[in-house]
Amino acid sequence: MKSKATLKQIAKELGVSVSTVSKALNGSLEISEPTKQRVQEYAKLKNYKPNVIGLNLKNRSTKTIGVIIPDILNSFFAKVFTGIEKVADDRGYKLITCISNESYQKEINALEMLSNGTIDGFILAIADETQKLHQFNHFKEVLNEGIPIVMFDRISDEINCDKVIVDDFESAINATNHLIERGCRKIALLSAIDNLSVGKLRAEGFYKAIKNHGHQVDENLVILTNTNEEFNDKIGGFFIKNKPDGVFALDEHASVTAMKLGIQNGYKVPNDLQIIGFADGLWSRRMTPSMSTVSQHAPEIGEVAASLLIDRLENKEEKTLIITRVIKTELRKRDSTKKV
Incomplete structure (x- = not known):
């Protein structure tokens, strides 16, 4: 027996939309006669049968x-x-x-x-x-x-x-402003989600806040990666080399890792190093010291x-x-x- 085709398969083969195939098979006046005939003949060739159960479900909630x-x-x-x-x-x-x-x-x-x-x-x-x-x-x-x-x-x-x-851009501005108002002058931007739309918006907010205070971002203090593994590879030795006094981390992995490495490298939190992370998971609350975070509700x-x-x-x-x-x-x- 020939396998039954689906609307999606027919649409893909003929280079038209699923909606066009459906309307053509139902004889809709919206579809031209040549297209209608082409679709109907192809559906017959491919042994297409309407999914009665699916149709019934489509017609009701x-x-x-x-x-x-x-x-x-x-x-x-x-x-x-x-x-x-x-x-x-x-x-x-x-x-x-x-x-x-x-x-x-x-x-x-x-x-x-x-x-x-x-x-x-x-x-x-x-x-x-x-x-x-x-x-x-x-x-x-x-x-x-x-x-x-x-x-x-x-x-x-x-x-x-x-x-x-959520207001990713504005919340990143607010978090960065908070670090600046608490005396931070060398703020690191850390991210393991730079490929995501939310990661890009948060990074833009950070840059905007630094610029609003009349400063330029020190690119040596910026680590933007797409995965946790890539971030772990790049963060090693970061605190010894760059000596930041603040961290704005755009995801929980980056924030927790930064806190641990900062403490391991002799930083006293928050006296030597202040940290704000984005996201409010259990790790943030249970760490010692507990971490200031942007909560997304x-x-x-x-x-x-x-x-x-x-x-x-x-x-x-x-x-x-x-x-x-x-x-x-x-x-x-x-x-x-x-x-x-």
């Missing part, structure tokens, strides 16, 4: 949301999920969760698996590898099929969907993302206005920065 998270071991994403789950449960929706493990292909697989009538919409953060490759067509294909997406934290401006973000991000998606699903006549919600961060001052 499944009350199920697909959630795609890049890294379940990351406390930030785990906290976002608790916010999503809370709102979904309150409003009578179920969740199907997939982990992309920062993989572009796994992200595509999850979208394809769930978009065939299984779910009503997606909530997701873009995988690390996807942002590196700058490949976002799989999101556009899902949106073209009429399935809404809400992106959070890691987003792409190329995708026309609702988004929930992760559960609130999840709650807002779920509310945006469900509102869009339940108010289908209001589909034109794309919404971006910005969640304000909070600088939590602990023992790694000086008191006033």
Whole structure:
């Protein structure tokens, strides 16, 4: 027996959209007769059969949301999920969760698996590898099929969907200002997430704050890498060679590593070295001394993302206005920065 083709396979082979294939097979007047005939003949050749179950599900609400998270071991994403789950449960929706493990292909697989009538919409953060490759067509294909997406934290401006973000740029300015106001003059910028959209925004905020105070960034004090491993390779000997008196770290790995190495190299925190990290995981609070951090209010991000998606699903006549919600961060001052 010949294997059955899918709408997506037919669309790819013919170089048209899934929407065009679907409309052509249903005899839509929106599609020209030559295109309609071409699609119908090809579908017959490829033994295409409509997915009746999928069609039925498409025509009614499944009350199920697909959630795609890049890294379940990351406390930030785990906290976002608790916010999503809370709102979904309150409003009578179920969740199907997939982990992309920062993989572009796994992200595509999850979208394809769930978009065939299984779910009503997606909530997701873009995988690390996807942002590196700058490949976002799989999101556009899902949106073209009429399935809404809400992106959070890691987003792409190329995708026309609702988004929930934090004020990464402004919060980086505020954190850097705090270090300067506490007397820091040689502030290091450390990052293991430079390939991510959020990492770039935070770095831009740091540069802006230094410039606002009439100074130039000392590039010897800047380490911007894409992975934890690359960061670990570059940070060795950094404190002995450059002698910073402040650190603004853009992710938890960089901040925790900086704290440990600073102490190992004889720095007294916060007297000799003040540190602010971005993200507010358990490590930051449990270290000695405890670390001052920029808190992203992760559960609130999840709650807002779920509310945006469900509102869009339940108010289908209001589909034109794309919404971006910005969640304000909070600088939590602990023992790694000086008191006033």
